[in-house]
């Protein structure tokens with residue numbers, strides 16, 4: 244059945260939810276033209292209905308009742324932008340079970356449950372997309388699953404976490420100690436009040452697990468990725484690397500040779516000819532090696548309301564266009580088949 248407008252529910256209206264709302268509102272005309280129908284936010288789920296919000300949306304869109312969203316027949320796509328594993332995973336499962344397509348930015352939940360959610364969406368003929376979960380605005384999941392889909396991917400190397408790249412860049416360029424730069428990053432909003440998931444490498448391991456599933460079809464829990472963060476990197480380490488013409492970066496790597504998958508997240512001294520060595524501050528980047536396309540280097544903003552909202556809105560646009568063209572049930576999943 245063709246639709247004149249596609250209804251969206253945003254689960255969450257924090258950094259990413261409000262950024263997505265702005266992208267959908269401010270670029271509504273071009274999105275509608277590409278899709279062939281209006282793409283309208285019809286509900287926004289939050290925890291606290293009385294919170295002051297810096298981005299304005301009509302009060303009647305807000306609800307704290309997920310059941311009301313499932314009960315609204317004018318909602319076709321649910322975008323999970325809350326974070327955490329539960330209730331995010333249950334809400335995604337229930338949205339699929341109720342016949343809604345799902346978009347998510349939640350690397351933590353998807354790194355653990357992306358396999359079963361993908362299987363469920365395929366069984367039900369629904370789409371699950373999560374471009375924003377890996378490197379924010381950088382279209383790396385789309386690149387791997389569509390444009391590079393006819394390649395054997397042999398290796399992925401990436402700077403997948405902006406907080407740690409910011410800290411290492413400032414330590415290297417200013418000679419400032421770790422604790423001082425971490426505080427600066429927190430003041431500027433690049434680091435969380437609790438930075439553990441970033442500085443210990445767990446956030447990068449979650450994203451690497453999603454890249455591995457998309458590139459190689461392997462399921463690997465982030466807990467099984469060999470992971471070392473940046474808390475042990477000293478100014479002396481950075482100086483010693485610089486003296487040999489190298490730059491230390493927190494690098495997530497995955498490669499597959501003769502069926503053997505190797506994956507790690509760790510600080511690595513990179514020679515200056517590696518393009519990842521030149522990625523500074525909060526930027527993210529991914530270097531993908533393929534058997535036909537050769538090396539592809541992607542760089543951009545890995546976080547922030549509008550860059551991340553851009554990736555979520557891109558997924559919403561793709562799904563909305565498939566709904567309008569009645570092809571959503573036949574779309575390829577983001578993960579490769581093993």
Ligand SMILES: NC(=O)c1ccc[n+]([C@@H]2O[C@H](COP(=O)([O-])OP(=O)(O)OC[C@H]3O[C@@H](n4cnc5c(N)ncnc54)[C@H](OP(=O)(O)O)[C@@H]3O)[C@@H](O)[C@H]2O)c1
Nearest residue numbers: 255256257258259289290291324325326348349546547551
């Ligand atoms: N921040 C980034 O730049 C970025 C980049 C890429 C991916 N991501 C991912 O995007 C997701 C969202 O991140 P964020 O930075 O936008 O988080 P955030 O600013 O903390 O916002 C979370 C939102 O979800 C709502 N929420 C949380 N738990 C809820 C629940 N149980 N029921 C109803 N609403 C709930 C909150 O409601 P209230 O407003 O009422 O508290 C809030 O609006 C996370 O998975 C994160 O890893 C973030």
